Amino acid sequence: MEQLKISFFLTSLVVFSCLINISHSIELCNPKDKNALLQIKNQLGPNSTFFASWLPNTDCCKTWINIGCDEKTNRVKILTIGQTNELHGQIPLIVGDLTALEQLWFNDLPGLTGPIPSSLSNLVNLQELMLSRTNLTGSIPSFLGRLKNLTNLGLSENHLSGPIPPSLSLLTNLQQLMLFKNQLSGQIPASFGSFKNLILFQAYENLLTGPLPRTLSKTGLTWLDLSNNNLTGDASILFGSNQNLILLNMSKNAISFDLTKVVFPSKLQGLDLSQNMIYGSLPKQLAQLPLELFNVSYNQLCGPIPNGKWLTKFKADSFAHNKCLCGGPLPACT
Numbered sequence: 001m002e003q004l005k006i007s008f009f010l011t012s013l014v015v016f017s018c019l020i021n022i023s024h025s026i027e028l029c030n031p032k033d034k035n036a037l038l039q040i041k042n043q044l045g046p047n048s049t050f051f052a053s054w055l056p057n058t059d060c061c062k063t064w065i066n067i068g069c070d071e072k073t074n075r076v077k078i079l080t081i082g083q084t085n086e087l088h089g090q091i092p093l094i095v096g097d098l099t100a101l102e103q104l105w106f107n108d109l110p111g112l113t114g115p116i117p118s119s120l121s122n123l124v125n126l127q128e129l130m131l132s133r134t135n136l137t138g139s140i141p142s143f144l145g146r147l148k149n150l151t152n153l154g155l156s157e158n159h160l161s162g163p164i165p166p167s168l169s170l171l172t173n174l175q176q177l178m179l180f181k182n183q184l185s186g187q188i189p190a191s192f193g194s195f196k197n198l199i200l201f202q203a204y205e206n207l208l209t210g211p212l213p214r215t216l217s218k219t220g221l222t223w224l225d226l227s228n229n230n231l232t233g234d235a236s237i238l239f240g241s242n243q244n245l246i247l248l249n250m251s252k253n254a255i256s257f258d259l260t261k262v263v264f265p266s267k268l269q270g271l272d273l274s275q276n277m278i279y280g281s282l283p284k285q286l287a288q289l290p291l292e293l294f295n296v297s298y299n300q301l302c303g304p305i306p307n308g309k310w311l312t313k314f315k316a317d318s319f320a321h322n323k324c325l326c327g328g329p330l331p332a333c334t
Helices: 002-025 031-044 093-097 118-122 142-146 166-170 190-194 214-218 284-288
Strands: 067-069 076-082 103-114 128-138 152-154 159-162 176-178 183-186 200-202 207-211 223-225 230-233 247-249 270-272 293-295 300-304 324-326
Touching: 031 076, 031 093, 093 118, 118 142, 142 166, 166 190, 190 214
Parallel strands: 076 103, 103 128, 128 152, 128 159, 152 176, 159 183, 176 200, 183 207, 200 223, 207 230, 223 247, 247 270, 270 293, 300 324
Antiparallel strands: 067 076
């Protein structure tokens, strides 16, 4: 009887051990996702140290770096590739097969070239698409407007050219749009006024032209930077007591309007209108705003600088080269 118990115990131990080994050998990574990832590795840098952990005989959900999988479905939902000089080529078309992706980043990749591929339109679950600080060329494709779940879209610091597609306004969940430091041209689409959740829009250092669309005042933006472009017309549409702006930078454009009667948002902390053709006088309200950044130099402003604690911390270069501004920190008014 004792030997029978021992035999049963040993058999159970072997079976239990086998079950553990089997459970450890079960691969979580979706086979289709794994195949796509291995093709991305093969196309961009099969021998690079960046992909050192991407081994065919290992589980992409367990050991591969820069990969995140959904805990329930085991589909790849996060892919971040960047901060390396080793990778070269275009964004592989096979990326479009990773249909469960929620976050896709290709950042800080000087060897990444070519256009934004149409296969990205398959990634309808994307919430973040960041393609920044690369050498991507071509236009911003209109198909990005199909990615209805996007909350953050970053295409900054590339070599993208052509107009901003109006179809981006179809991204009703978009909160941040970053297009700065490209060669984008044309006007800001009037359709951008339909954004309801957009809080940050950066398109500085481009070749944008034309007047600001009046619809832009309907967006509820808190951060707007359109500096270093060739924009014209009236930017006073961006102001008003009902606006949410915290920072506005319109410097180095060709905008022209009377600043005298403008009402600023009460939470405004940064305002740069320098190097434009703005005229009139500085409203007294400026002295009451919690400003941390302020510059109206190189315009056509006139009259006394409002006296208040928020403006006194800014030096003369924030007011210089105007038509006839006067008072501290500039020479006294006569």
